[in-house]
Amino acid sequence: MEQMFARNISVPEVTTILQDGEVIEDYADDKPYPSLLLLGMSGNRWLHVVAAREIESGGCVVVTTYEPNPILWESDCRTRRPK
Numbered sequence: 001m002e003q004m005f006a007r008n009i010s011v012p013e014v015t016t017i018l019q020d021g022e023v024i025e026d027y028a029d030d031k032p033y034p035s036l037l038l039l040g041m042s043g044n045r046w047l048h049v050v051a052a053r054e055i056e057s058g059g060c061v062v063v064t065t066y067e068p069n070p071i072l073w074e075s076d077c078r079t080r081r082p083k
Helices: 001-005 011-020
Strands: 023-026 034-041 044-055 058-067
Touching: 001 058, 011 034, 011 044, 011 058
Parallel strands: none
Antiparallel strands: 023 034, 034 044, 044 058
8 A cells, every 4th residue: 555655546546447447467376366467547647456356255455556667568558568
């Protein structure tokens, strides 16, 4: 939460992306829970949200959220740049 607020990302922004965002990567083998990388627009900026799915409860845990770095991501914010 501290990092989220330090990055000026609000809870409502994250909630909207969890509800309406596009899944761009699926980490089905993540432990302890499978997780997803979601992409969504908030205002005039793209955000990534990594969320883990709690299978038992049906809930989710937000692992991290950030603005995609243009050095690491193509301009569509969906595609990783080659290393």
